Amino acid sequence: MNLDLLAINQCVRCGTCRTFCPVFEQSGWESANTRGRIMILKGLTSGLQPDSQVLDSLNSCTTCGICTENCPAGVNPPEMIESARRQLVSTGAMTPQQADLCRNIFASGNTFGDARDRLSWLTDRSLLTKKADYVYFAGCMNSYRYTETAANTFALLHRFGATMLPKEQCCGSPLMRTGFDARRFVDENCRQIARTGAGTVITGCAGCYTTLKKSYPQDFRVLSVPEFLAERISEIDIEPLDLTVTYHDPCHLGRHNQIYEQPRQVIEAICRLKEMKTSGKAARCCGGGGGVRAGYKDLSLKMAKRRLEDVPVGVDYIVTSCPLCVRNLRDAGAGEKVIDLVDLVAMAIR
Amino acid sequence: MKDILQELKEIVGDRVSASPGERCCYVGDASQVVGLPDFVVRPESTSQVSRILRLCGEHLIPVTARGAGTGLAGGCSPVRGGIVLDMSGMNNVLEIDIENQQVIVEPGVVAEKLNFALLPYGFFFPPDPGSLAMCTIGGMISYNSSGMRSVKYGTVRNYVLDLEVVLADGRVIHTGKKVLKSSAGYDLTRLFVGSEGTLGIITRAGLKIAPLPKKRKLVLACFEEAEIAGQAVIRIFSNGITPSACEILDRTTLQVLKLCDALLAIPEDGDVILFEVDGTESSTAEAARQICEICQPTAKSVRIADGVEMDSIWAARRLVGAAISRLDPTKTRIYMGEDVGVPIKEIPALIKKVQQITTKLDIPAMKYGHIGDGNLHVALFIDVMNKEQWEKLRLAADRIHRAAMELGGTVSSEHGIGLARAEYLPEQVGTEAFSVMQSIKKALDPQGILNPGKMGL
Numbered sequence: 001m002n003l004d005l006l007a008i009n010q011c012v013r014c015g016t017c018r019t020f021c022p023v024f025e026q027s028g029w030e031s032a033n034t035r036g037r038i039m040i041l042k043g044l045t046s047g048l049q050p051d052s053q054v055l056d057s058l059n060s061c062t063t064c065g066i067c068t069e070n071c072p073a074g075v076n077p078p079e080m081i082e083s084a085r086r087q088l089v090s091t092g093a094m095t096p097q098q099a100d101l102c103r104n105i106f107a108s109g110n111t112f113g114d115a116r117d118r119l120s121w122l123t124d125r126s127l128l129t130k131k132a133d134y135v136y137f138a139g140c141m142n143s144y145r146y147t148e149t150a151a152n153t154f155a156l157l158h159r160f161g162a163t164m165l166p167k168e169q170c171c172g173s174p175l176m177r178t179g180f181d182a183r184r185f186v187d188e189n190c191r192q193i194a195r196t197g198a199g200t201v202i203t204g205c206a207g208c209y210t211t212l213k214k215s216y217p218q219d220f221r222v223l224s225v226p227e228f229l230a231e232r233i234s235e236i237d238i239e240p241l242d243l244t245v246t247y248h249d250p251c252h253l254g255r256h257n258q259i260y261e262q263p264r265q266v267i268e269a270i271c272r273l274k275e276m277k278t279s280g281k282a283a284r285c286c287g288g289g290g291g292v293r294a295g296y297k298d299l300s301l302k303m304a305k306r307r308l309e310d311v312p313v314g315v316d317y318i319v320t321s322c323p324l325c326v327r328n329l330r331d332a333g334a335g336e337k338v339i340d341l342v343d344l345v346a347m348a349i350r
Numbered sequence: 351m352k353d354i355l356q357e358l359k360e361i362v363g364d365r366v367s368a369s370p371g372e373r374c375c376y377v378g379d380a381s382q383v384v385g386l387p388d389f390v391v392r393p394e395s396t397s398q399v400s401r402i403l404r405l406c407g408e409h410l411i412p413v414t415a416r417g418a419g420t421g422l423a424g425g426c427s428p429v430r431g432g433i434v435l436d437m438s439g440m441n442n443v444l445e446i447d448i449e450n451q452q453v454i455v456e457p458g459v460v461a462e463k464l465n466f467a468l469l470p471y472g473f474f475f476p477p478d479p480g481s482l483a484m485c486t487i488g489g490m491i492s493y494n495s496s497g498m499r500s501v502k503y504g505t506v507r508n509y510v511l512d513l514e515v516v517l518a519d520g521r522v523i524h525t526g527k528k529v530l531k532s533s534a535g536y537d538l539t540r541l542f543v544g545s546e547g548t549l550g551i552i553t554r555a556g557l558k559i560a561p562l563p564k565k566r567k568l569v570l571a572c573f574e575e576a577e578i579a580g581q582a583v584i585r586i587f588s589n590g591i592t593p594s595a596c597e598i599l600d601r602t603t604l605q606v607l608k609l610c611d612a613l614l615a616i617p618e619d620g621d622v623i624l625f626e627v628d629g630t631e632s633s634t635a636e637a638a639r640q641i642c643e644i645c646q647p648t649a650k651s652v653r654i655a656d657g658v659e660m661d662s663i664w665a666a667r668r669l670v671g672a673a674i675s676r677l678d679p680t681k682t683r684i685y686m687g688e689d690v691g692v693p694i695k696e697i698p699a700l701i702k703k704v705q706q707i708t709t710k711l712d713i714p715a716m717k718y719g720h721i722g723d724g725n726l727h728v729a730l731f732i733d734v735m736n737k738e739q740w741e742k743l744r745l746a747a748d749r750i751h752r753a754a755m756e757l758g759g760t761v762s763s764e765h766g767i768g769l770a771r772a773e774y775l776p777e778q779v780g781t782e783a784f785s786v787m788q789s790i791k792k793a794l795d796p797q798g799i800l801n802p803g804k805m806g807l
Contacts (some may be wrong), residue, residue, distance in 0.1 A: 009682050009734045013380040014672040015420040018484045019460075028392060028439050029372060030419065036375035043374040054371040072610070072672035074679070 001044045001087050004080065008045070011038045011075050017067040022285045023060050023292075026302045031057040034067040034077045041084055050093040058084055059095055060299060062292045063177060064251040064285035078290070085179030094179065097295040102180050109169040109185070110140040111294070118168055121147030122154065132163035135198040135220075137189075137212065139205035140170050141323030149323065152346040153204045153225060160232065162202065165192040171203075173211040178291040186216055193220060202228050204342060206250035206322035207289065210257060224253055226321050226341055230262035233269050238348040243271040243316045245344065248307070248329065249283035250322035263321050263341055270348045277310035284310055286320075288328035304332030319344050354409060358391055358433075361401045365392040365439070376416065376434045380672075381685050383424020383769045387414070387434040394439055396514060396522055396553040403551065403799075404520035406433060412802050415547040417458065417489030420481045422685040423768030425493060425546045429803045435551060437488050443467050444554070451559055452511060452528060457488025457552050473559045476503035479764070480668045488552050493766035494544035498667070501722035502594040502628075503560065505764065507543045514554035515542055518795040528556055541790070546766055547801040549794045563628035566594065567638045568660040570624060571645040571652045572617035576600055576705070576717060579621045580698035582645050583721050586625065587694060589644060591637055595626035596722025597667065602677070603718040603729075609676040610666045615659065620650050623721065624663065667718075674716055674731045681714070681731040686770065687747030691725040692759030703753040704728055711742045725763035772806040 017034035018024055024033035031040065031053070040057050044050065063078035071077070088094065094102075104113030119125070121143070136157045142150040154164060169189055172182025193201060203209050204225040213222040229236075247267060253259040260280050267273045278284045287293070287303025308329060311318055318334055320326055321341045329338045358366040367373070367390045377384040388411075393399045406413045412432030419426055428434050441458035448471050455464060462483045465474050479485055479497035489495070491513070496505035512526035525538035542549060573579040579598055586593065599607065599622045607614055616622060623645075627637040642652045655663065674683040692700045701717065704726065708715040719727035728750055732739035751761045751774050761767075761774040776784040784806070791798075791807040 005735070006680065010675045010679060012672045012675075012683050012685075013378075013419075014481065015380070015418050015484045016481075016669075016672070018418055019462075028436075029367070030375035030390075030436070031372050033375075035419075039375050039377070040371050043371070048370055048374055051369070051371065053367075053369040057371055057375075072669035073675045073683075074673070075675075 001084070003041050003045050003084055003087065005045060007075065007080050008038055008042050010073050011035065012073050013039070014072060016070055016072055020066045020070050022064060022066070022287060022303045022306065023062065023299065025306065026299060032060060034061070037061060037081060038075070038077060041080060044084065050088055052095070055088070055093060055095050058088070059098065059178070059295050060292055061290055062251070062285050062287060062303070063290035065255040066285065069255055069281050082177060082179070089179035095295060098178050098291065101174055101178060101291065101294050105170050105175055105185070110144060111170060111174050112140065112144050114144050116144070118143045119164065121151050122164070127154070127158055127163070128166060129163045130195070131197045132161055133198055133200065134160060134162035135193055135196055135201045136162045136164050137171065137201050137203040137208055138164065138168060139203060139208040139323065141205060141327065143168070146323050146326060146340065149204065149340045149342055153342045156236070156342060156345065157202055157228070163196055163198070165189065165196070167192065171208040171211045172215065173207040174291060174294070176211060176215060177289070190217060190219065204321065204340065205324070206252035207324055210252040213257065224259055224321065226253070226259060226263035226266060229341070229345060230265045233266055236345070237350045238270060238345065239350050241271045241348050244274055244314060245271055245317040245319045246274050246276050246312055246315045247279070248276060248286065248318055248320040248325055249279060250320055250325045251283070251285050251289055253321055254283055255281060266341060266345065267319060270344060274312045274315055276312060286325045286328045288324040293324065293328060300328060301332050304328040308332055308334055317344065354405070354411065355389065357405055358389060358402070361398050361405070362391055362393055365394065366390070376419070376428070376436070378424055378427035379419045379421035381422050381424040381427070381768065381770045383427040383429065385427045385429035386431060387428040388431050389433045390436055391433055392436045392439045396516060399435065399516045399551050399553050400520045400522055402433065402435065403516055403518060406799050407519055407797060410797060410799060412799055413551070414801050415488070415492070415551050417486030418460070418484050420485045421489065421493060421768065422688060422765040423762065423770040425766050425768035425801070425804060427769065429769055438486055440553065446471065448473060450528065451530070452556055453559055454554065454556050455487050456554060457486060457491070459487045461485055461487060461490060468559060472562050474562050475509065475557060476560050477506045477509065480671055482668070487555060487557070491543055491552055491555060492546050494764065496764045498595045498597060498720060500764070501596050501720060502592050507540060509558045510539050510543050510555060511558055512556035513539055513542050513552050515550035515552055517550045518797065518800050526556065530558060544766070546768065546804050548791060548804055548807055549800065563594070565631050565634045566626055566628045566656065566660065567634045568624055568626050568655045568663065569638050569641045569645070569652065570616060570622055570655060571641070571649045572620040572622050573649050574620055576621040576701045577698045578648050579623050580701055580721065582648055583623060583697065584695055585644050586641055589640065591640055593625045593637070593641070593722060594628040595624065596720065597624040598622070598718060598721040598726070599624065599667070600717040602714070602716040603670055606670055606673050606677050606716065607666045610669045610673050611662060614662060614666055616663065617651055624667070670718060671727065671729065674729055678731070680733050682734050683729050683731045684734070684743055686730060686743060687750035688727050688729060689725070689762045689765040690728070690750055690754035690759060691723070691763030692754055692757040694724045696757040696759065697721055697724055697726070700726055700754060700757055700759070704750055707746055707749045707753065711746050713739070713742045713746050720763070723763070724759065767805045769804055772804065775806050
């Protein structure tokens with residue numbers, strides 16, 4: 001395999017990542033730790049065969065980036081792992097779960113393989129103007145699973161002149177994270193965005209955000225919902241709520257894009273914020289990203305359960321800004337206590 | 351091998367792996383010493399370890415114990431294959447006994463986690479290696495590690511009161527009692543400390559703990575040259591001051607520190623000594639003042655830091671060993687010749703020799719370390735794709751090791767011998783002393799199954 005040896009050799013195998021990797025924390029096997037994964041990458045360059053255990057090692061990384069944040073040698077493991085996944089997939093080496101995910105997305109344009117209309121939650125289609133300054137990009141999760149959050153978000157953003165894509169497709173993030181080519185979806189979404197004339201695309205999904213921002217052509221500005229709300233919260237008529245909430249930093253908003261302050265500004269404009277045991281750059285991953293929820297559900301939920309141990313006592317809600325995190329934390333036992341930031345804003349609107 | 355796998359499964363269930371990928375992850379530590387194990391086993395109890403060793407004895411299977419794999423000398427590299435015993439899963443703090451100033455822990459407990467557990471009681475386990483956040487107590491005992499505060503608090507050896515050890519034939523012994531001192535027979539506890547898994551497998555440890563100091567202060571003294579800095583250190587000790595840490599950071603190290611934390615207010619135009627003092631408010635103030643006074647005549651600058659600033663400096667210092675790639679991403683830090691130690695008064699001479707060696711070979715080096723106990727870490731960094739640089743690196747490491755021995759010092763102060771430094775051990779300790787070590791090894795591990803090949807035994 002043609003992997004980046006310079007990057008692989010930059011790892012000095014000091015083992016600092018053992019302290020932080022949320023997968024290793026659950027597993028205890030070195031192959032489930034960042035250092036082990038890099039050793040496997042090195043092995044692949046010198047004859048190690050990508051058997052199912054090797055694929056499990058590389059595919060069980062949530063790409064949360066906490067190893068990058070803490071690596072003394074400045075290594076960027078998620079980038080290396082995604083690159084390896086691409087190369088493995090290009091040679092046909094993939095897990096059955098990876099193959100299913102890819103099949104679903106190519107068959108239906110969404111991660112669930114759901115044949116229903118993506119905008120079924122939108123009762124008033126007249127709100128979809130052909131031209132607009134902003135496009136709200138809902139993403140697969142909110143379009144099919146958290147339609148109330150999608151409706152709340154669009155209701156908010158429409159006030160500022162946002163429209164939606166008539167035939168939005170999966171942003172491609174799950175494909176890119178797991179090693180597949182997503183150009184078809186990137187091109188289709190770009191074509192529709194261009195037709196609206198919008199200069200800004202706003203999304204409430206951390207996975208979509210990082211993909212739109214880093215893997216799409218730079219033809220438009222990309223904003224996360226927390227960024228947009230932090231800028232415009234004073235223009236929304238909200239009533240402070242007598243609530244105490246905590247905030248879970250989604251990895252792809254926080255560590256991958258340094259969006260830490262904006263969601264907190266929005267929360268503090270509405271209610272009291274009590275931080276989790278680990279937060280900001282040090283926030284523990286919910287276990288849902290990088291294709292791990294799709295490929296290794298039990299492991300993913302164990303990580304989410306661990307994340308819930310970080311929740312401080314006495315909070316009314318766990319607020320986050322990523323539907324993947326919402327799902328994982330809810331499924332791990334927190335239920336309806338986990339809400340999207342937009343849902344909190346919707347509660348506060350007079 | 352399939353039969354062995356089956357027998358291992360009967361002992362540890364699914365906590366054994368023979369998959370090529372997993373084995374690839376356990377070839378070694380951060381050194382260049384590697385070996386491919388046949389099996390990786392993650393035991394959960396002393397009885398499992400005992401059964402595994404009996405199995406290994408019957409089939410003459412090499413057994414290499416491993417904690418977090420953060421070693422720097424190849425101690426956990428299974429150079430003759432066999433089984434790697436990953437002890438990090440035995441990670442319970444079994445007892446915190448403040449009245450007796452002791453804890454009982456399993457070997458896989460991470461040192462920092464032990465300190466978190468002790469914090470509410472106002473106590474700590476003083477040995478403080480740079481890898482505190484990930485290294486295990488079992489690994490620390492096996493390599494007699496120490497770290498930044500050993501200048502005042504000593505090494506791990508000073509804190510081990512009792513060990514539960516599984517011998518090569520599966521018997522389980524205790525080496526001590528739950529007492530702070532004992533004068534009963536040979537000191538087996540100290541025999542196993544630093545034995546690098548060659549004499550037995552540690553499955554439990556009774557450790558002495560110490561009360562946390564009320565106050566810490568840090569004096570940052572910057573000198574024109576490392577040699578002048580070394581002389582200042584000698585003067586501090588000669589004046590009867592014992593800092594709780596005494597670290598040297600050369601210019602290159604300071605550049606790397608800045609890359610780790612751009613906001614650090616540390617001088618960059620010289621070689622810096624960090625003197626930490628701990629104790630009460632008044633004792634630390636007085637000691638810091640005295641250190642400043644002693645340094646001032648030869649230093650370019652001297653100042654005192656404490657609180658958050660001091661914590662930030664220490665946090666960056668912990669990262670620095672592995673962070674050299676930040677200075678030049680085309681180069682990687684290779685741990686060779688990285689742990690020499692000499693009598694304190696020879697420190698200036700050692701620094702000078704290391705400088706001469708690396709300059710002559712034209713190999714970049716970062717020098718830092720626990721200068722207060724004569725321990726200098728030399729970080730050599732090279733382009734690992736360049737064969738010529740590898741040659742220079744090996745030559746430099748060899749010369750650094752020999753320079754330390756010529757000055758009456760040691761090839762390893764706290765990282766151990768493993769395989770990386772095995773060739774120097776007979777020369778350093780003398781052939782007669784080495785033959786005693788061989789006899790001890792033979793007595794406790796007659797079949798040579800425990801970490802074979804290490805320490806030259």
